[in-house]
Amino acid sequence: xxxxxxxxxxxxxxxxxxxxxxxxxxxxxxxxxxxxxxxxxxxxxxxxxxxxxxxxxxxxxxxxxxxxxxxxxxxxxxxxxxxxxxxxxxxxxxxxxxxxxxxxxxxxxxxxxxxxxxxxxxxxxxxxxxxxxxxxxxxxxxxxxxxxxxxxxxxxxxxxxxxxxxxxxxxxxxxxxxx
Ligand code: GDP
Ligand code: MG
Numbered sequence: 001x002x003x004x005x006x007x008x009x010x011x012x013x014x015x016x017x018x019x020x021x022x023x024x025x026x027x028x029x030x031x032x033x034x035x036x037x038x039x040x041x042x043x044x045x046x047x048x049x050x051x052x053x054x055x056x057x058x059x060x061x062x063x064x065x066x067x068x069x070x071x072x073x074x075x076x077x078x079x080x081x082x083x084x085x086x087x088x089x090x091x092x093x094x095x096x097x098x099x100x101x102x103x104x105x106x107x108x109x110x111x112x113x114x115x116x117x118x119x120x121x122x123x124x125x126x127x128x129x130x131x132x133x134x135x136x137x138x139x140x141x142x143x144x145x146x147x148x149x150x151x152x153x154x155x156x157x158x159x160x161x162x163x164x165x166x167x168x169x170x171x172x173x174x175x176x177x178x179x
Contacts, residue, residue: 006055009169010062010080014102015087016095017066020120023152024087025061028162033153040065043077052166059162078109083116083169085161090119090149091127096138103142114145114168118161123151 013021022040027033029046046061062077064070078084084106088095099117106115117139119130132149139147145168150157 003056005049005058007170007173008058008060009082009166010060011165012078012081012084012106013061013063013087014084016098019087019089019095020152021063021087024120024150024158025063027152027155027158029061041067042070050166052163053170055170057166059166075105075109078105081106081110081113083114083165085116085118085165086144087118087120090121090130091124093129096130099138099142112172114165114172116161116165117144117147119147119149121151121153122149122156123154
């Protein structure tokens with residue numbers, strides 16, 4: 001018999017184009033990495049139900065495409081989210097530039113939700129342009145909960161990072177219940 005869901009969490013997958021938002025979602029939810037993943041148009045959804053700390057939790061990943069004609073929808077997408085993952089590409093420093101804008105939108109729509117900073121593509125170690133220390137510093141400066149480096153391609157740290165954000169979302173849900 002299937003047990004009830006204790007929590008449903010909406011997680012925003014944020015970041016510039018081609019940072020690996022769809023690949024990371026696909027890797028986590030379906031356990032695969034496809035080199036020829038399609039460009040995301042509008043928004044795509046990935047859903048995974050997990051057991052964590054004795055709770056049954058449904059994670060809904062909102063994977064936002066970067067097309068400018070959908071940009072006006074972004075603040076609406078952010079409504080009611082429980083957490084966000086901001087991805088950048090470790091080989092392309094310019095993918096960090098969008099961080100301010102995204103954090104601003106998320107905080108305006110849902111104050112206090114945990115935002116995790118993820119440096120993706122750590123399999124491309126020879127092409128890395130951002131050192132670990134820099135990522136940690138950016139996370140601290142912007143009040144993000146943690147900095148994690150990962151690879152949608154190799155799968156490195158993928159389970160771990162979703163576990164981390166789930167941990168923070170559970171903590172926040174417990175605090176909100178007390179209020
Ligand atoms: P999105 O636009 O943020 O959704 O990015 P995609 O998931 O479409 O990925 C953009 C490109 O980066 C694709 O060619 C992916 O195959 C590639 N990619 C995504 N994640 C990784 C990774 O961890 N390592 C490497 N080497 N390539 C990746
Ligand atoms: Mg995509």
